[in-house]
Amino acid sequence: MSHELQELRESTADLLNEINGRPLEPDSDGDWTIHLRGHRILIRPTVQPMPHVFIWTGIVQYADPTCLAELNDLNLATGWCRFVRTADGAVYVASHLPAYSLTKRALIESIGAVGAGAALASPMIVAVYGGTAA
Secondary structure, X not given: OOHHHHHHHHHHHHHHHHHHOOOOOXXXXXXXXXXXXXXXXXXXXXXXXXXXXXXXXXXXXXXXXHHHHHHHHHHHHOOOOEEEEOOOOOEEEEEEEEHHXXXXXXXXXXXXXXXXXXXXXXXXXXXXXXXXXX
């Protein structure tokens, strides 16, 4: 692990522990998990392609490909997170927090934005485009 990644992981861990009020342990992939609005939100510091904290959650599995236009509309309407459908039909909500702007408030807002995006989109995508809520 590079020195840069180690510093970013330590900073992220310190902030998450402060936000959570107790230490959070990363999983076997090194991601931290926070449960918010019924969704499992994952937090991963990374330095590729630039230092940032990647925050995401899966919201739907097996969504019909016709949901792509809806996801594009959501991406235009919401600047705080991005909605993505993978080739296997999984839909994710994600945010990237650049390391240079990593603060307690920015991390809270980014996690909240992913949770809000998930709560907004998941029921609608399942109802209109099928699939299973993640």
